[in-house]
Amino acid sequence: MAKAPQNAISPTRSEDYPEWYQQVIKAADMAEASPVRGCMVIKPWGYMLWENMQRALDDKFKETGHQNAYFPLLIPMSFLEKEAEHVEGFAKECAVVTHHRLEPDPNGGLRPAGPLEEPLIIRPTSETIIGASYAKWVQSWRDLPIKINQWANVLRWEMRTRLFLRTAEFLWQEGHTVHATAEEAIEETQMMVDVYAEFAEGWMAMPVIRGSKTAAERFPGAVDTLSIEAMMQDRKALQAGTSHFLGQNFSKAQQIQFQDHDGDLQYAWTTSWGVSTRLIGALIMTHSDDDGLVLPPRLAPTQVVLLPIYRDEQQRDYVLEYVHDLKKELQSQTMAGAPIRVDIDDRDMRGGEKKWYHVKRGVPIRVEVGPKDIAKQAAFVSRRDTGKSVPLGREELVESIGDLLADIQQELFDRALKHREDNSCKIDNEADFRAYFTPKNEDSPEPHGGFAYCYFAEEKDLEPLLKELKVTIRCIPQVNNDQPGKCFLTGKPAAKQGIFAKAY
Amino acid sequence: MAKAPQNAISPTRSEDYPEWYQQVIKAADMAEASPVRGCMVIKPWGYMLWENMQRALDDKFKETGHQNAYFPLLIPMSFLEKEAEHVEGFAKECAVVTHHRLEPDPNGGLRPAGPLEEPLIIRPTSETIIGASYAKWVQSWRDLPIKINQWANVLRWEMRTRLFLRTAEFLWQEGHTVHATAEEAIEETQMMVDVYAEFAEGWMAMPVIRGSKTAAERFPGAVDTLSIEAMMQDRKALQAGTSHFLGQNFSKAQQIQFQDHDGDLQYAWTTSWGVSTRLIGALIMTHSDDDGLVLPPRLAPTQVVLLPIYRDEQQRDYVLEYVHDLKKELQSQTMAGAPIRVDIDDRDMRGGEKKWYHVKRGVPIRVEVGPKDIAKQAAFVSRRDTGKSVPLGREELVESIGDLLADIQQELFDRALKHREDNSCKIDNEADFRAYFTPKNEDSPEPHGGFAYCYFAEEKDLEPLLKELKVTIRCIPQVNNDQPGKCFLTGKPAAKQGIFAKAY
Structure with a gap:
């Protein structure tokens, strides 16, 4: 008899860490490469995770006084030229739009037509195009501060790409604020790196260190770049979010000026800050193991999956009924203030196959329920993070589910913190x-x-x-x-x- | 003494409807033209409306069994060529990316460099790029149906643009589904146009007519296009959403094939459906009047704004305290199952100016509270839709606020329906x-x-x-x-x- 493989993911982390990473993503069905060089397809399980991240971050942005808006995807080439360091930083990786239609090529197929007077670039970041609006909107100290965030796609033509970690197109949020004083802008820069740290540690269970970047590592055009840095399981660092104090560099390049209380014209002080789908890569590399993805409960699309077990149609009916009732009871409980997210997997599939499906996707808790469990008013509960399984009484399960998920969340954080301290x-x-x-x-x-x-x-x-x-x-x-x-x-x-x- | 203008918006609808539309958007601070030809900046008040629309639609998509995902912004030119009608429909309005970096131009400034082997177009719609993934994902009848939606930006190089109604770049959602049978795909097409109609009527208070497009008006490549059509106040029609049965046209062009139960290889049946930020234009033109925006309560970012009135610091303190308490009480009430969205505007501004600020932005209910109102435990309540104001006891206001908002929602719908029937x-x-x-x-x-x-x-x-x-x-x-x-x-x-x- 062939021996079952010991781990769901091959190679393991110790065998080949970079390849293990790709295989975890594949096994969890989160994303894949697309036919377009360097661009990825984010599949539903990966995107649900992003949606949960977005929701949590967006709430924090709004609590800290920001509003969302949307600015153009395309930026006139000349805008990029205005800030010298900025153009230096991004010119080498810009996708350039030069034509506005396609026409039949006499040699067959299509060819670009309708050349543009001025080429447009796809935003690699939006300081210059948003700054153009801000220059119009800001006239007086009464118009300040402006605190706006945008959820958007951006594009940087990267040569070596890896799913989530470094892709040509990626999804992110970019906050752009304008202030009357340096102090206020510096305070904003700090507040947002604090928001990112709180999100990374509280939601992603990923400990991070806050600090300033050195001059060589700063955002092109920034006076100061703050970042959160995390340690992955292979002991490499990953920059998980940045918050930039831009001083008056962009306001001078773009003429963002206001009349102060004395009627004098002043250049404003600006900031920008962002996190991206790269966070998903960070999450994977912080917690996952040789059986696949491990998700922190606060962000898991499904926190608890119920797996009904039955042998025939008759068993099926009453097991499913029991499981649906159990689902409702579990959903009435909360973790970190939010209702528990419970799914039932009643697909017709072998038990082992079904178990591994959810292991590889990182669902924090699996609950198996068969006729014997029902007879005992119990269920068989397995934790994804420790791999341990215990039988639990139904009532006990329902009452403790919120705490159990909170424990898992905390233990994932503690384990990652210990790993960082040990290294x-x-x-x-x-x-x-x-x-x-x-x-x-x-x-x-x-x-x-x-x-x-x-x-x-x-x-x-x-x-x-x-x-x-x-x-x-x-x-x-x-x-x-x-x-x-x-x-x-x-x-x-x-x-x-x-x-x-x-x-x- | 100069007479106050009779209306906040000039010109009025009867004077110049198209210009009135632009002025409503400007007065409500919803959006503006950008320096990039045909692209708009969606400002916070406009974007909040879009967020509310997104939330409601996204819930409906998920309830009807769809998941979100994300596919690349850029599409290889050759993909577009595969479906003959599709390329015919979109080739004339594609932004084309031909280079992947910028370099210094010897004559000054920058110029495109790094020509691409194959030009890429910015998605005008994603059938072709999503279909390329589906062709890989679909092998067997077990893989079907696939029901995915994407929230994204798209770009169509339009010559004549108008804020929200027709812009080069716009935000939308596009659903793309794959089915084993024509019947199932047709059912999906119908279900989604029904979802759109339910949203238009139930949330936007905009009556719509469901129907099929004629051959000449169909989506390029579709077998059948269903749409919802609304009548604007100038009696012109606006197509507010479309749902396409694509038959096997795209599955044949892109080789989306599956093995059926008998092991035979079959072409799949696909659908696509979408609504865009154009809905915001439709909303404006359905309900707004010569004083500006009128918002249906279910979508209004702020449903009730509280306007404290006071003459000195001492009055200020106790009026504000009263108003904050009132806000909490109102927030504990619901309209259509959701907590009431209440704001306080305590800016230091003349009363008339402040009132008109919220009138022009379409806030459904304004509540003025001054010392005299407090003495009577009352408030002065004004409806944006009818312009009528009445004094209401505090308790009565709190108890009836949900019903009042629901009445406004219904009356806006009834008025729009009557307008359509009359015309x-x-x-x-x-x-x-x-x-x-x-x-x-x-x-x-x-x-x-x-x-x-x-x-x-x-x-x-x-x-x-x-x-x-x-x-x-x-x-x-x-x-x-x-x-x-x-x-x-x-x-x-x-x-x-x-x-x-x-x-x-």
């Missing part, structure tokens, strides 16, 4: 730094290194070493970073520590 | 038809005609007359259309009546 260290010299980020042998598939906290003085002094080791400065953490020290490489006095890591 | 007639000869659609004098700004119900036999017989009068066949209504008759123009036997009208 973080302080390094104060080059030799240790090199050893930390160098694989023990060249062929080792084993990832190496984690988060190294190191003092550093001049970013440019580090460049050759970081390039050689393929390490980047993820951020200068905001917390516990007040004591000065010495640069790990040059020994120069250094005000702050940075987090160094290999990164996605 | 519909049956016509059975050319002379009457000509008279109905011809202005009494050339310079008359007065619109003319409405919905003419006429029997017709051959569509092509009518073409010269319809072209001359700028009239189109809106649809062949599904209801009360079983008796045969004679073509109003040719006298040939005709099976059905069509609705003839000028249209947006």
Whole structure:
């Protein structure tokens, strides 16, 4: 008899982490590559997750005083030219629209026709097109602040793409705000990175570190970029959200000016901030295991799936009736203030196959119910995160379901936090730094290194070493970073520590 | 003393209907033209309305068994070529991406670089790109049906654009389903036009007529297009949503095939259906008046606005306290099952100015509260739709608010239905038809005609007359259309009546 495979996902994480990632997505039926280079198709299970993320984030944006709006997909080429660093940052990856119709090609097929006077680019981000509106809307201090968010698709022509993590087109939200003072804009920048951290930790169960980007890693055109950084299971860092203080760079480039209380004309202060479908990649790599996706309950499209078990039509009828009643009872319970999301899978399918279907899709709790369970007024309850199963009385299950889901949510967070702490260290010299980020042998598939906290003085002094080791400065953490020290490489006095890591 | 203008919107509907429409949008701060030809900026008040529409429609789609997903924005040019009628319909209005980066132009500025091997078009609709996925996903009858919806932006390069009604880029949803049988696909097509009608009538308070499009007016590539048609206040028709039975046209063009129960390979049957931000234009033109926007309560972002009135700081404090309590009480009430959406406008602004601000934005109910009202435990309640104001006791207001909003919703629908009925007639000869659609004098700004119900036999017989009068066949209504008759123009036997009208 052939032995059943030990894990649902092949290869496993330790065998080949990047390929494991692709296989988890495939097994959970979340997304796939499309015929269009670098663009993905987000399938229903992946999109439901995005919808839950959107809902939670959108509520937070509105609670913090923002409104949604929508600005054009296309940006005149000349708009991009206005802010020098910005164009430098995005010109190399813009999809360019040059024609506005197709006509029959004499050699067969179609060809572009109707050339545009000025080429248009598909937004890689919307500072320039939204700024054009803001320049019109802002006249006086009375018009400020403007706090608007947009849910949209953007496009950056990436050469190497990976589902969710890096795709040419992706979905995101971009907030764009305008303020009368630097202080207020800085406060907004901080508030939004805090909102992102709260979402990452509270909803995604993904611990993150808040910090400032160094000059070389900043958003093109920003004065300061704050980010949240998370550690994946292979110990690489992933930037999960950014919030930019743009100073007066964009308001000067776009003439966003207002009359202050004294009637003087001032340039406004702007911010922008965004998270994208990349968060789904981060979620997968934070919690999933060698059996597939593991979802934190707060974001899981289905939190509890009920699996009726029966042998014949007669059993089927009363098992289904029991299961439908149980569903209603479970739905009347809540987790984190929201009604429990329960599904019944009554498809005609072998039990083992059906179980693995939901394991691979990361449903937090599976509940099997057969005639024997009904006789005992009980059910067989399995947790996706620990893999453990226990029989539970029906009443007990219903009463404890909210707590059980909350436990899972917390344990996922704790486990990810422990992983990060176990793989973080302080390094104060080059030799240790090199050893930390160098694989023990060249062929080792084993990832190496984690988060190294190191003092550093001049970013440019580090460049050759970081390039050689393929390490980047993820951020200068905001917390516990007040004591000065010495640069790990040059020994120069250094005000702050940075987090160094290999990164996605 | 200068006399106050009689209406908030100038020109009025009877003076210049198209310009009135633009001015209503401007006065309600819903949208504006952007620097990008034909593309609009949807401002927060307009976008909130769209969000409410999305929420209601999305719930209905999910209730009827659909899931959301997301497919690429860009479509390879060759995909469009596969379905002959489809390419014919869309090739003339496609934005074409030909390059993937920008480089410095030796003459200054930037220029497109990195030419693509195959041009990509920005989706004007997604049948071809979604069909490419479906062709991969569908193997067996077990994979069917597929019922997916997508919320997305699309782009059609329109020459004459108008905010919401016709813009190059617009937001919409597009459902795309695949079925094993023609019957099931036809049923889906009908179900979705019914969903649209239910939404239009129940949420937008806009009566619609369901019917089939004639061959000349069908979606390019469809076997049958069903639509909902509404009458605007200028008596022109507006197509507010369409649902297409695509037969096997797209499955043959794209090889969407499945093995049936007998193991035979069959082409699948597909449908697509969509509504767009055009609905916002329809809403404006159905209900608004010479003072601006009028919103049906079920979709109004704010259903009740509370306007505190006070003369000094001391009054301010206790009036605001009263108003905040009142807000909470009103929010605990419901309309159509949803909590009442209440806002307080406590901005420091003249009372008249503030009142008109909300009148122009179409807030269904305004409630003014000053010290005298508080003394009487009362409030001064004004309806946007009728313009009537009455004093109401606080308790009475709270208890009746849900019913009051439901009344407004119903009366808006009834008024629009009466308008349509008053402006519909049956016509059975050319002379009457000509008279109905011809202005009494050339310079008359007065619109003319409405919905003419006429029997017709051959569509092509009518073409010269319809072209001359700028009239189109809106649809062949599904209801009360079983008796045969004679073509109003040719006298040939005709099976059905069509609705003839000028249209947006």
